[in-house]
Amino acid sequence: MHKYLLFALLLYLTYSCTMPAQQGAIPDNTAQHLPAFDLEGHRGARGLMPENTIPAMLRALDLGVTTLEMDTHITRDKQVVLSHDPYINPEHDLLPDGFEIPSSDKSRYVLYQMDYATIRTFDAGSKFYTKFPQQEKLATYKPLLSDLIDSVQTYLQEKQLPQVYYNIETKSKPSGDNKLHPAPEEFVDMLLGVIEEKGIAEWVIIQSFDVRTLQVLHRKYPHIKTSLLVENVKGLNKNLEAMGFIPDIYSPYYRLVTPKLIRDCHAKGMKVVPWTINDLPEMKRQKEMGVDGLISDYPNLYPEL
Numbered sequence: 001m002h003k004y005l006l007f008a009l010l011l012y013l014t015y016s017c018t019m020p021a022q023q024g025a026i027p028d029n030t031a032q033h034l035p036a037f038d039l040e041g042h043r044g045a046r047g048l049m050p051e052n053t054i055p056a057m058l059r060a061l062d063l064g065v066t067t068l069e070m071d072t073h074i075t076r077d078k079q080v081v082l083s084h085d086p087y088i089n090p091e092h093d094l095l096p097d098g099f100e101i102p103s104s105d106k107s108r109y110v111l112y113q114m115d116y117a118t119i120r121t122f123d124a125g126s127k128f129y130t131k132f133p134q135q136e137k138l139a140t141y142k143p144l145l146s147d148l149i150d151s152v153q154t155y156l157q158e159k160q161l162p163q164v165y166y167n168i169e170t171k172s173k174p175s176g177d178n179k180l181h182p183a184p185e186e187f188v189d190m191l192l193g194v195i196e197e198k199g200i201a202e203w204v205i206i207q208s209f210d211v212r213t214l215q216v217l218h219r220k221y222p223h224i225k226t227s228l229l230v231e232n233v234k235g236l237n238k239n240l241e242a243m244g245f246i247p248d249i250y251s252p253y254y255r256l257v258t259p260k261l262i263r264d265c266h267a268k269g270m271k272v273v274p275w276t277i278n279d280l281p282e283m284k285r286q287k288e289m290g291v292d293g294l295i296s297d298y299p300n301l302y303p304e305l
Contacts, residue, residue, distance in 0.1 A: 034205075034225070034248070034271060035066040038293025039302045040167055042069050042276050043084065047132050047297035050092065050125035052082040053140045054151045061155060063299040067165040067205070068152065072145055072191060074181055077115040080145040080194050084171065086111055086180040088122050092129040096121040112180050116144060132297065145191070149198045167205045167227065167295075168195075170213040184212040185220075192221055207251060211243050218245050227251045227273070236264055249273050251295070254286060262290045280304055 044056025045063065057068050071084040088109035090101035101109070111119060125140035143151075149166070156163060170191065172181045181187055188206075195204050207227035208214050214226045227249035230239055233256070240246065250265045254274035265272045271292035277283050280301050283294055287305060296302070 034165070035293065037287070038067050038165075038271070038273055039065050039299065040067040040069045040273065040293060040295040041065040041299040042295050042297045043071065044068060045297070045299050047134055047278065048300065049136055050129075050138070050140055052084060052142065053124055054143050054148055055125070055136075055138060055140055057148060057152055058155055060299050061152065061159070061161055061164065064302065065164060065299050067167050067293070069167040069169070069207075069295055070145075070148070071169045071171050073111045073171055074187060074190055075111055075116045075119060076113055077117075078190060079116045080191055081111060081116060081119060081142050082145060082148060083111055083142050086171065086176065088119070091131070092124070092127055094123040094127050096123070098123065098126070100127070110180060112182075145194050146198065149194070149200060153198075153200075163203060165203050165205060166195075166200060167207055169229070170206065170208045170210060172208070172210045172213055174210075174212070184210065185216050188213050188216040188220070192217075192224070195224075205249065207249070214247060215244060225249070229275070230256065236261060240268075246270060249292075251275055254282065257286060257289065257291060259289055266290075 041060030041063070043051035044053065045060040046056065049056035049059045052070055060068055070082050072080050073083045073086055075081050087107050088101065090103065090106055093101065095101055120141050122141065123139055124142050125138045128137065129135050168191065170187055172184060172187055177183045195201055201224060205225040205227050206214065206217055207229050209229045209231065214228060217224050217226055226247040228239060228243060228247045228251060230250065230252040246268055247270060250270045251273050254277050257272065257274050262272050273293035273295060274286060274291055275295040276297060277286060277294055278297050283296065283301065283305060286294060
């Protein structure tokens, strides 16, 4: 009798562990590993849509990315907002009345010195952006991270798309502490507050050039995946020494990638995901070299890899 009960239990466990999660929803048994080859949409799909906006992220989903890459800042009223720059950028943003921001006010509208309700009124998508002439122009805004997550998860469910990862950058540096952003620990705590409230921790990677925020994550939130962004030429060992631990991902500027760097990172258990590659032949070269993913402003190029 006991052997039949044991067989039934084993059969049940096997079945329950192999049942597919509902597409678009965060599964109960969340993924423990990153994609085999990670296709990331930089700031959503910056080459095609206004950066770090909800429309850019949804376009990237339509193009089949496995990860949405984005930047975050903190507002004066302690909310996490999507933005690469610490201020409203005159290159691609407009004043609430639709007029251009004067060049003399280039750095005037600092997000950390503004409440989100005010930030929300600026137009982040209607102005022609000379660096990305293919961008579709539309009136949009800088969203809160919480609203972005809600929009993405709803869209995944509606379109029956597989769950994606969120690669979220903390935009901080020592000289900006308490001027352009809070100190690292406060920044990380507010960011993780949103992530944990939304229940997406297993699908999140936190990346940064600022090792201080990654060190806070490693100490206080060790369950969160980390990625070290690199644009210096100090080399792998020096950069890891400054970190004090091995992150999940080493993410260098793509021109710094060599076969040896890839081998050395893999030997330490890290994936290599370079940024930001907008040229298809270079994407193919990097993939053949052995990188574990790509970050691009043009995720529409990924199907041609």
